[in-house]
Amino acid sequence: MEESLCRIKNLAHASVASLEMKMQQYDRWSENFESDVSNLDYRAPKICVDHLYRVIESKGLQFTEETEIIDLAAGTGLVGKFLRDKQFIGTIDAQDGSSGMLDVAKTKNIYSNFYECILKPDAILPLPVNHYDVAILSGALSDSQVHPTCLKDILRHIEVGGIFVFSTRSNRNNLDFKKKLEIEIEKLEHDGCWEKLLVNDVKEFERATSPEEVIQAADKQQITEEYPFISGSVYCYRKLN
Template identity: 35%
Template sequence: YYNSWAKKYDDDVTVMTYRAPDAAVGKAATLIFEKEKKRFKILDLGSGTGLGGVSLRKFGFQGEIIALDGAAEMLKVAREKQIYSNCNEHILTSTQPLPYPDDTFDLIISVGVFGNNMIQPDCIQEVLRVLKQGYHFVLTIRMHSKSTEYQDRLEGELKRLEAIDLMAVASRKKFMCYNWKDVTADKELNHNDQFGHGSAYLYRLKYFNC
């Protein structure tokens, strides 16, 4: 699906006024000193065509950025943006861990890839494994009436990781992800689905010894 969409993806989401990358990166940028932005090593988890990388540069992150995505054609478009030092093709699942050592990254962003038929909530702990202690992981999720079961599972896993003192909430923000009503003929969409509301979660890793 995403491989076949790759060449048109950027144009399509521009029409929808896609805001998720800026929402995620902008929130992270408010908590990070300018001098740190120059040196941070960042993972763009589920990078797609690289719009997260574009936002990272826009908000002043000048360090190394690595892209990881499961769709080769999306990565090809991301590579053409000349933002990423590496573009790694990999699908993160509970049985396919990330191909990086522990404590590799200063910041991890994940824009719109935690959802139905995508990355599952039980993979969050694996994401934290490759994040340095005391640093941040930011993810966005689209709030849709057809994905409430997934949202509940995600919230449950986030609360579990907080309860075992693995991570702490730094920020949570709701935003309008995109305007879907102008690009669909589906008349049954409710108001929230039409305007693609989302949530951006920002967490600080407290420690990792699992």
């Protein structure tokens, strides 16, 4: 557990000079990534997939063989795995900036197409435009990873009426980022780019790497676990234009 926490702090949460350097770190991490995030009870991929299905079922919709999903910042393919666990039979493509992570994802035989590129503001991604029925960005929205302004760039690759599901952590160290994210979300809604389908706060999102990350409740209840859970939020939006 201690080794996993050390890698997560140094590779996932630490700031770096550039996103290219971050991707080099993820290349080195790819071999241990899934065991490390399992130790952390990392739930973002499953939470995003579960909320996608909640929205689909609430709207009386169904996925078919023709449905196409892009898994953004796909890593080693955890979102793809949970989609297949839900008996999803359509096409899933994967995008990530780390070749090492994508190499692991390729071994799962889940994805059809792989796009090695970095999600950063104003980047022209080599993805088909106005194409995907669903985009999922499960765990990369945080400082030193995917910037909030990337949301609008990602919308270019979702067809009108398509669904975008994404999430972020609500731990103490991510609060400033989350405020910026929600400002961008509101701006896109105000500009008529998308409409809200579902936003949900999840109490047990993943375990903290230290008790200091946890925002205590108003009653100042003492944290008794060595690695308590932090909360997070998941967002589901429909593209309008």
